[in-house]
Amino acid sequence: MPFVRSTRGISTTPMFLKKNKGPTNLKDEAPEQYSRKGKPNPAHAAAAAETPNDDPYNFKKFDDSVKHAVEGCKTEIQHLKSFSGRVDPSVIENLLVTISHGKKEDGGKEVKEVKLKLGELAHVAPKGREFILTVNDESFVNNIKNTILSQMSMNPQQVSPSTPNILKVPIPMPTKESRQNTAALVQKAGQKWLDKVQYIRGSHFTHLEKLKKAGTARPDDVKKAEKKLQEKLDKTNKELKQLIEKSKQDVLQS
Incomplete structure (x- = not known):
């Protein structure tokens, strides 16, 4: 039998990950990192890319969720701006x-x-x-x-x-009252998405705290990851607030 050199870091998903789930849904059984022939398992690589696991610096799920929230905010505000009479x-x-x-017919599909x-x-x-x-x-x-x-x-x-x-x-002609009402709706919708981003941040922060408590990540690494998380939150909040304010001004001046 050929000698197989042991490689540090090759392991299956630890059992504690089943209990300490972060913002993503971790599978009960993670795929083996290597196949029987010693080659990297593509399924394992894909799973690792989608889940934070025990890496405090993995922000993929957070970034994807925040990106979705920002796009949702832009879409809703664009829809609301139509009520101010903008031709778009x-x-x-x-x-x-x-x-x-x-078609629903005898013997046909519903x-x-x-x-x-x-x-x-x-x-x-x-x-x-x-x-x-x-x-x-x-x-x-x-x-x-x-x-x-x-x-x-x-x-x-x-x-x-x-x-x-x-x-x-x-397209109805806009009035001063309709512009003001629309601007208020834009502010309300924007705040809803700001709260959503804050919730996403809270979920990821909880995940980092679980890693620290379980001892699967060093306290210094968790602290740095939390700082990075706050920086990402601040950047997103700034982007959303600028979008909301600009949209309100567009509505009032339309």
């Missing part, structure tokens, strides 16, 4: 429209509801203070009209009886 096609294009998929972005169902073009929608399939027209009416409080109308798939959506 993306406001309409990003609305989610519920449509029925399939009808299922799916949600698609309006931009996938119609072409949207601004024209003066209107949006002109050219719907790809006439069967989607009512779904689109109901979505715009319920989510945007705008009433789509047919351009002509001969072209039922072409709609016009009048």
Whole structure:
């Protein structure tokens, strides 16, 4: 039998990781780091990249969660800004429209509801203070009209009886009151996402404290990781606050 040199650091996932889960969901059984032939196991590498394990400097899950929160904040604020009367096609294009998929017949498949972005169902073009929608399939027209009416409080109308798939959506003129109301909504939405980021930070901080308590990471390393975590939080908070303030000013000056 050939001699196999022992390599320091080669090990399976320690048992205590099953109890000390961080912000991510750790699997009950982690894949072996090496295959029987002594080659690195790709599954192990993938799992290590997705979970913090006992490395206090692994911020992948935190960074991914924060990035998702920032994008969510941008999307919600962009949607709210539409109520100030800004002519932006993306406001309409990003609305989610519920449509029925399939047919329910004898021996056929059941009808299922799916949600698609309006931009996938119609072409949207601004024209003066209107949006002109050219719907790809006439069967989607009512779904689109109901979505715009319920989510945007705008009433789509047919351009002509001969072209039922072409709609016009009048954009209401903004008023001082509507601008102020929208700015308040932007502030409220932004604060919600700031709180979400704070929660994400708290979850990761708890994970670091568990590592220190379990003795799986040196106290000095945990302390440095906590400092790094706070720096990341401060940077994200600054980015979100600048976004919120700029969006409020855009609304008030529109």
